[in-house]
Amino acid sequence: MSSASTTAGSPPRAAGPAAPAADHIDTKKLIAFLAMVLGMFMSILDIQIVSASLSEIQAGLSAGSDEIGWVQTAYLIAEVIMIPLSGTLARIISTRYLFAISAAGFTAASALAATATNIDQMIIYRALQGFIGGGMIPSVFAAAFTIFPPSKRNVVSPIIGLIATLAPTIGPTVGGYLSNAFSWHWLFLVNIPPGIIVAIVTWNFIDFDKPELSLFKKFDWWGLISMGVFLGALEYVLEEGNTNDWFNDNYIVAGAIASAVGAVIFFYRAFTVEFPVVDLRAFTNKNFSFGSVFSFVMGIGLYGLTYIYPLFLARIRGYDSLQIGETMFVSGLAMFFTAPLAGFLAGRVDLRILMIIGFTSFSAGTYIMMHLTTDWDFWELMIPQILRGFGLMLCMVPINNIALGTMPPARMRGASGLFNLTRNLGGAVGLAIINTLLTNRQDQHYFSLRDHIHWGSHAAVTQLNNMAANFNASGLDGEQAALKQMVNMATRQAVVMSFGDIFLMLTILFLAMILGVLMLSKPSPTGGGGGGH
Template sequence: MVEALATPAPAAAPRAANATLTDWVAVAAGSLGALLATLDISITNSALPQIQGQIGASGTEGTWISTGYLMSEIVMIPLAAWLTRVFGLRRFLMGTAIMFTVFSMYCGLSTSLMAMVVGRIGQGFAGGAMIPTAQTIIRTRLPAHQMSVGMAVFGLTVLLGPLMGPVVGGWLTENASWRWCFFVNVPVSVALVALLWSGLKPEKSDLEQFIKADWTGILGLALGLSTLTVVLEEGQRERWFDSTLIIGLSLLSALGFFLVALGQFTARKPIVRLGLLRNPRYASVIFIVSTVGAAIYGISYLLPQFLGNIAGYNAQQAGSIMLLSGLPAFLLMPVLPKLLQSADSRWLVSLGLVMFAASCFMDVNLTSDSVGHDFYASQLVRGFAQILAMMPLNSASMAAVATHEAGDAAGLYNMARNLGGSIGLALMGVLIDRRQSYHDAMIRESLTANSTLGQDHMAAQTQGFLAQTGDQALAQLKAIAQLSASVARQASVMTFNECFYLLGIALVVCIPLALLLQKPAASPVR
């Protein structure tokens, strides 16, 4: 009995050792690569008019400069985990970083639309590898008690990249040349290669995995995602299924996804682990991140359109308003890792979704007189919301799967975010086109020749133009043209309000799913 009482209690399991300097170098390399890839998604947006003018592309053709990048990036993202296993992480990432540099220089030197699109496709393919592998590095190189720091760094780069892209691109275009939107990648890529060389250990290639790969799924993935991206990007401009091009691409996309599904049953190791979606916690993450991705990309389209077309802002002025939502990231940076480590992911994501939806509802009462300062409050709230929603989602996606599934989970997670963004942009395009036409028609129907208010307005405008021109007929024509422009402007404002409202509703729908998320396991206390 005495011996039993004297037996010491088992010691608590020691906390895992802190990450080494080499581990943090690897994390820095992964985050820098992700920043480079996400920045280049939108860096050409501000420079498109200048690029199109110098390479001889029309406005419609110029959209392929962005579409080509997105199309190839979204194909590469889910392939990254497999290619990492085939070539080894360091060799694969260094190869894609060099490839990204070469294609960036090729874009900067391009003199034709075809050359530019080829360069952007190559850029997107290389950049798509850098986003999910950054998450994989963090998941495999950092101990549990430091995981939140790494995920915070990764999440900030992914959020800030698309926001900084138009601002950086606009500044370079106005102060140097649009070609520097691509040449600026060269020194950054050199630094990235150096970090990868020193931070990652060399690994042996496994060419057997290349030979025995799920080639049915790989073919289907490349075919399905690339054609789906083009359908979503070009569908509205081509009038959807009135176009034989869209019908053909849709059929190819359906065939591609059929091959991916076939690979789930025939391949020993499918290229996309759709079986991960049987995990309700991980499936909840995927659905939420798709919706949040649609909201982020949708607002990144709506806000510059409103500021440019309604408020009359140039690209650089609109970019400064967009960048306001990045300010909370810097304010929260000192406390974010601790917050992610100590707070429950479910409540953080729920709060983020509530704030994100609220920021959308704050923009549903816009008028034709609204300008940049009317978006200050909503942009700041949106910035806090994106941090609180996206950061825990990054961690929750990794916490929901085993360590050996991290690469596949990261690829599916990032693919879902980008695909959600493409779907969001497509839906915004359809909604704007349809609702603007509807509101324009309704306002015109309400304007009749018997309206006293309308008659007084037209008379006043005609007198004003008559004083300028001295020609009664010309003055009446100018008054009618101004009224028509005013109707179109009001219809556009009403449509923008509806778009923000629907994005808010979509985010509210996701709030119950946040309760299914799993908080990353806390590390044992020392």
């Protein structure tokens, strides 16, 4: 998959693998494809595998609290640059070379990350992981739509969609187990055996296309640099903005300016050079444009909830990484069992109906979560997570079907990269909004609660006196301890109320998507590709 599939001035000849006319699937191509799917799973999984174990990594590397977040940020910044670039690279050096080199490089970078002895080394190795691993994700989707006949896409589509949604969802589960059972080093060492297998199999079995090395002479280096600055700086601003108080921080301002300048140069180059680093003409396809919008919103829901559930469980319930992973695994199971159903229905039901059911299910899950309290744990979270997993999978197949199902093979790799990019950017924008709202709404709820806790409130004074008496009985300064506990209770409740506000926002957003579905003309129910990262 990838980025630029055809040049602005060249014919759409062998820019992508030719779709087969017959329904027969070559065994060699099937083996290659399954190895590619495993490689994609590893790459997507590694975004979230560290999320529940950052405290262990921080302790192991003696990193500061303001530094440890870069273990994820570095990966995301590097990956978001490679994803759209991978289409052009696949066209120049072929899918075989790109994927095999990416798998081998990702495996080597994983080994390096496991050997990191300080935070600076870890950030560098994670950036390498993200950049090299990003080349594997789009190629899988392009292959799914080009080497398989349309009659088989309802089988391939749920497989890829499942991997794309399951990997980030179970990331905290896998990471929590590994860091608890062994050590944080195994978050990276676990990639080595499958990485070696993927590199060997893809090198020997991929033969979807041939290199076009002559295109290297036309490669748009300025386009690459400007795209890197544009997307890299944008990802930095979105990831670090809330932590650094947005535009009150000089680095955030500099990042925003750099991103804007990079964007101007990138888009100018994309529309004027003969062989742009990313072929944006895929957006002239109406289905692809609509699908990309839905993909963007799906990124908000997928990555937003994968972030907010562990945050609640850690901050409010005091769960460790393993407990968080076990609780989050419910969504993964729901996706796993829904995937075959989604594939079965995609060939028999209007895709718009599937999307409406999916968005409704997701909204129902977030609506239930609006009533969150400090006492909710595994059982209260189970139904919302099942609805979330069910809804995501029912949406995933139709969205990718609509976006990529009508794309000519010549543009497939470029379109696939752009499509995956929209989901990544959706996740980045969603997380930035969620973090900002959590901070702002928590402050507002705290001040509102504080206004109701005063010496004129009989309930508040009674509660305070009871707590003070209990502390005095334990030999403590009852009044001071009671006041401190009351502040902590109000803060905790304010955090929970701010979580409820986030779930309200997500409920409205996904219900609004139903209106977007109604604007679509009836798409063909024939198969579709997988999800994206």
